[in-house]
Amino acid sequence: MRSWLPTSSPTPPQLEAEIPHAHLHQLLEPLVVVDGQTILNIGGDALVATSVDEQVVTAVEATLHKSLCHSYEAVPGSIAIDAGELLNVLTAERNTGVVQLHYDSEDSTLQFTHSSFVHTQTVAVDVAVEKPEIDGSPDTTTYHQRNDLAHALQYFTDHASVVAFGYDDSKDECYLEEATIGDTALETTTRFHCPREQLPGANPTESVRSAFSTTKLYALVESVPPETLIRADYTETFPLRLSWDLTGGDGIDQGTLTEVSALLAPYEVPDTPTAE
Missing domain, CATH: 3.10.150.10 (DNA Polymerase III, subunit A, domain 2)
Incomplete structure (x- = not known):
């Protein structure tokens, strides 16, 4: 059974991806509904973002597979991101197209580059988030x-x-x-x-x-x-x-x-x- 807790990476996580504007928007929009921290798990074949609020009332997990990306290169790991700020910039961008996401492990920054906007945010590395436990099958x-x-x-x-x-x-x-x-x-x-x-x-x-x-x-x-x-x-x-x-x-x-x-x-x- 997959754990929601990321493990420490032997090497720092890395990410170089070109993602269609629409798919990145579809990834971020449900995450910002949750009033809590967002953890982006960088996998070898997908980005998995998870948000859980402090009261553990609401939680969202969203997967963006590399097959939706124009290009995708990654070293696995996890970073804490501000999904709301990313969505704000994405919404303000009037030109749809491809968004470049780049994680720089040297200064722990995630950079978002579109045709009009460049947004950079400092992130924490190898952080954990726990989703609510679900026992058994749905009725x-x-x-x-x-x-x-x-x-x-x-x-x-x-x-x-x-x-x-x-x-x-x-x-x-x-x-x-x-x-x-x-x-x-x-x-x-x-x-x-x-x-x-x-x-x-x-x-x-x-x-x-x-x-x-x-x-x-x-x-x-x-x-x-x-x-x-x-x-x-x-x-x-x-x-x-x-x-x-x-x-x-x-x-x-x-x-x-x-x-x-x-x-x-x-x-x-x-x-x-x-x-x-």
Whole structure:
């Protein structure tokens, strides 16, 4: 089983890569949703970036395989980067094209070079990050289109601070709905019936319901490229896991070298009262 903790490199990490603007943007955007440190693991065949917040509520891991790069040369290792600053410069760049990333081990700096901007930041080397532990398999796995979830969550951000995401076995449907925070029952409730894709990897075998911060869940879904298939693994005992292909489309169902996965810890909410 792969460890999320990088090991010290016998030689300093090195990186020389030419990455399409769009793919670098797709790598960075979900990482900045997390209010925490970002660790960039430089591998022989891929960049794997991981962000975890201090409360271990939200975590994202994104993989950019060298097959997406125009050129890629690397010596394995890990560095701590400011993903937000990189994304800001990338967004400010009006010309799309190829971005050059260069890590200089002598002065521990990562340099970003585009057609208009050159950005340099000092980084720490051989740092570690721990993701939330997940025990066992998910109770339920479903597939959804990003645009459907984003549309519903945009509504709920204006009406509920906590939203429940679940699967109702009795009705064979997935849903998003307002969730209570305290012991007081809601006077009104709104449920969104989530369309889902009928795919071989789907596993909606039992009812499950967990509640999450509406703004955090919406931010994660918003960071997914439009028209992208999202796999949702959710139970009541571990964080919701959303996974998709970094490049968009339906690659998450077909197997991909560029998976992005996001974990979001559930809110503790009271059980839904049952009618007698």
